[in-house]
Amino acid sequence: xxxxLSVELAYWQSTPIxxxxxxxxxxxxxxxxxxxxxxxxxxxxxxRLGPMEAGPYGSMQLLAEVGKWMQKEDIFPRKADKIxxxxxxxxxxxxxxxxxxxVPFGPxxxxxxxxxxxxxxxxxxxxxxxxxxxxxxxxxxKYSLLGGLRAAGQLIAYxxxxxxxVVGVVIQAGTLSMQGIVRAQAEGEIFGxxxxxxxxxxxxxxxxxxxxxxxxxxxxxxxxDMPIAESELVTGYLTEYSxxxxxxxxxxxxxTANIFAFFASVLFLGGWTVPPFITDIFGIEYDDAIFNVxxxxxxxxxxxxxxxxxxxxxxxxxxxxxxxxxxxxxKILIPISLVNIFxxxxxxxxx
Amino acid sequence: MSLFAxxxxxxPQFLPxxxxxxxxxxxxxxxxLKMVTTSNVVxxxxxxxxxxxxxxxxxxxxxxxxxxATQILVYIGAVMVLMLFGVMLTRAQIxxxxxxxxDQRWIGGxxxxxxxxxxxxxxxxxxxxxxxxxxxxxxxxxxxxxxIFSTYIVPFEAISVLLLAALIGAIVVARxx
Numbered sequence: 001x002x003x004x005l006s007v008e009l010a011y012w013q014s015t016p017i018x019x020x021x022x023x024x025x026x027x028x029x030x031x032x033x034x035x036x037x038x039x040x041x042x043x044x045x046x047x048r049l050g051p052m053e054a055g056p057y058g059s060m061q062l063l064a065e066v067g068k069w070m071q072k073e074d075i076f077p078r079k080a081d082k083i084x085x086x087x088x089x090x091x092x093x094x095x096x097x098x099x100x101x102x103v104p105f106g107p108x109x110x111x112x113x114x115x116x117x118x119x120x121x122x123x124x125x126x127x128x129x130x131x132x133x134x135x136x137x138x139x140x141x142k143y144s145l146l147g148g149l150r151a152a153g154q155l156i157a158y159x160x161x162x163x164x165x166v167v168g169v170v171i172q173a174g175t176l177s178m179q180g181i182v183r184a185q186a187e188g189e190i191f192g193x194x195x196x197x198x199x200x201x202x203x204x205x206x207x208x209x210x211x212x213x214x215x216x217x218x219x220x221x222x223x224x225d226m227p228i229a230e231s232e233l234v235t236g237y238l239t240e241y242s243x244x245x246x247x248x249x250x251x252x253x254x255x256t257a258n259i260f261a262f263f264a265s266v267l268f269l270g271g272w273t274v275p276p277f278i279t280d281i282f283g284i285e286y287d288d289a290i291f292n293v294x295x296x297x298x299x300x301x302x303x304x305x306x307x308x309x310x311x312x313x314x315x316x317x318x319x320x321x322x323x324x325x326x327x328x329x330x331k332i333l334i335p336i337s338l339v340n341i342f343x344x345x346x347x348x349x350x351x
Numbered sequence: 352m353s354l355f356a357x358x359x360x361x362x363p364q365f366l367p368x369x370x371x372x373x374x375x376x377x378x379x380x381x382x383x384l385k386m387v388t389t390s391n392v393v394x395x396x397x398x399x400x401x402x403x404x405x406x407x408x409x410x411x412x413x414x415x416x417x418x419x420a421t422q423i424l425v426y427i428g429a430v431m432v433l434m435l436f437g438v439m440l441t442r443a444q445i446x447x448x449x450x451x452x453x454d455q456r457w458i459g460g461x462x463x464x465x466x467x468x469x470x471x472x473x474x475x476x477x478x479x480x481x482x483x484x485x486x487x488x489x490x491x492x493x494x495x496x497x498x499i500f501s502t503y504i505v506p507f508e509a510i511s512v513l514l515l516a517a518l519i520g521a522i523v524v525a526r527x528x
Contacts, residue, residue: 011367081445084397115491116416123420126428130400133435137393140445152436156429176492 018111025100029262029303030255031062036304037311038254045315072243077140080240084138089241089248091131096256098124103262104178106272106295107287117178118170121263122163125218128252129155132227135249136237147236150322151227154217157329158224162214164337168207168344169200169267182271186286196275201268206340208268210333212306215260216313217329219253223317226325257310258303265302272299365483368412375412379405390447392438400431414489 009017039061043050051058076082102117104110114120129152136148170176173184188198201208217224228236238249265271272295273286284290320328379402386398403426410419453459499507 079445081391081393084393114416115489116420119417119424119492120420123424123428126424126432129432130397130427130435133432133439134397137435137439138445145439149436149439152432156432159428 022097022100022111025103025105026096026255026259027251029258029300030251033258033304033307033311034254035059035062037307041308041311042315066247069243069247074244075240075242077240079140081138081140084134085240086245088131088135088138089245089252091134092128092252093248095124095126095128095131096252096259098127099256099259100262102178103259103266103299104182104271104295105299106292108289109272109292109295110179113177113179116176118166118176118181118263118267121178122159122166125256125260126155126159128256131252132237135241139237139240141240143233144237144239147227147229147233147239150233151220151237154220154224154227154325157326158214158217158333161210161329161333161337162218164334164341165207165210165214166267168204168337168340171341171344171348172200172203178266178271182266182273183286185270186273186276196277197270197273199268199270199275204268204340204344206336207344208264210337210340211264211267212309213333215257215264216310217325219257219260219310221257221310221314223313223320224325225319226322229319258307261303261306261310262299264306265299269302269306271302272296274298372409372412375405375408379409390449390451391444392448392451393435396431396435396438399434400427403427403431414487416489417492417495 039050039058051061054060054064076085099121101111102114102121104113132151133148136144136151139145169181173181175181175184185199186197190196190198190202220227228238233239238246241249272291279286382398382401382405386395386402389395389398403422407419407422407427410422
């Protein structure tokens with residue numbers, strides 16, 4: 001970030017700037033995607049208009065909703081464990097904010113370029129399970145507890161295919177660093193033709209499909225929404241939450257959806273770069289400062305494309321049964337992703 | 352402020368790291384003490400999460416990012432989730448429980464003190480007054496993997512086989528048919 005401003009900043013000076021950028025990177029895409037997909041796309045798929053009153057085409061609806069949530073009474077159930085109940089949404093949000101740290105938005109526009117980038121992301125994404133278990137237990141409510149336990153079982157089961165799907169990309173790129181994976185795709189060639197680079201969605205399509213299914217399950221989006229199944233468990237671990245704390249869970253869920261979409265763009269769609277034949281036309285290099293401005297826009301576009309897939313599946317499919325969910329992860333996704341790793345490894349050695 | 356002044360005088364380049372280490376160490380020790388003294392099982396598990404997270408933070412301070420990420424993924428993401436899962440399925444009582452203290456806790460404390468003494472002696476005996484190098488180069492994942500798959504290949508394979516045996520054993524114990 002400091003290189004973007006071409007001035008040297010001390011640690012305590014750059015930290016607030018990073019904090020503001022992180023807030024923007026988490027909240028802005030989340031608000032946009034919620035309006036565009038959750039409000040509008042779902043409405044059009046269900047032959048209704050959706051919010052129309054607040055602002056032009058209801059575009060200010062989300063702000064109105066936030067205002068409404070913030071005014072609501074902060075309710076604690078009488079028998080709840082108050083401290084754990086109050087802390088749970090923050091643990092979920094912590095995981096979201098740790099995730100956004102490793103997403104690269106441009107050659108210099110990144111928060112931190114960890115050598116273990118992808119691995120770090122997969123590690124901190126599992127922290128949210130603790131928050132969900134805390135919420136489910138502290139609510140002192142059997143439906144909440146069942147929802148929390150379902151969520152934990154589901155997130156553990158789908159963590160594995162997600163990690164294994166990413167391993168294929170890591171083998172092909174030869175690095176765990178997010179920037180390294182972006183560069184490897186931009187500079188890659190498909191049978192000597194480098195005009196498109198080598199976005200791994202082509203060579204790792206199986207990995208991409210498994211990754212997107214696992215993301216859907218990690219986010220507990222329909223068809224994987226057993227933890228908050230409203231016809232069975234009221235709303236699972238969210239049952240007792242209201243007002244501001246519900247809003248925090250809501251932000252956590254939808255912001256994490258966007259950040260996983262950012263990860264899918266980085267790992268499979270080439271990240272903040274555009275295909276080399278376009279940069280050749282305009283005569284710019286990937287290291288040019290212009291990419292610090294273009295990069296976030298490119299990332300946002302790719303993120304919206306990927307989240308479109310996520311929400312499309314969310315609005316189209318009915319809910320799985322609990323046993324179907326576990327069988328799907330352990331007996332179908334994990335074997336396929338292991339075979340994918342094996343084939344990728346063999347091809348990497350051969351070519 | 353005299354402590355800070357002392358640290359700044361001795362190793363000025365590590366002042367932020369020293370402050371961060373102090374904060375993490377205090378969190379870690381307090382959480383560890385609360386973990387064994389609290390009278391609620393779920394609270395104990397959550398304090399353990401805090402202890403393990405501060406250990407991960409210490410690894411990051413030591414510039415071992417890969418170990419830190421592994422610590423989070425394995426201990427917080429898997430072991431503690433499984434432990435919380437088990438506790439909540441069996442005895443998820445809210446509020447204090449009476450029968451959590453065990454008669455043998457003094458022997459446990461003695462063992463812990465002995466362990467602390469042995470480990471402190473080993474560390475001080477080995478490193479003594481050694482200083483950290485002026486600049487610390489973060490260890491890359493490539494170096495870690497090169498070490499594992501060359502120097503430490505035999506222990507690595509042994510641990511893999513051991514884990515596989517444990518996995519198969521768990522399935523055999525769990526399956527009744």
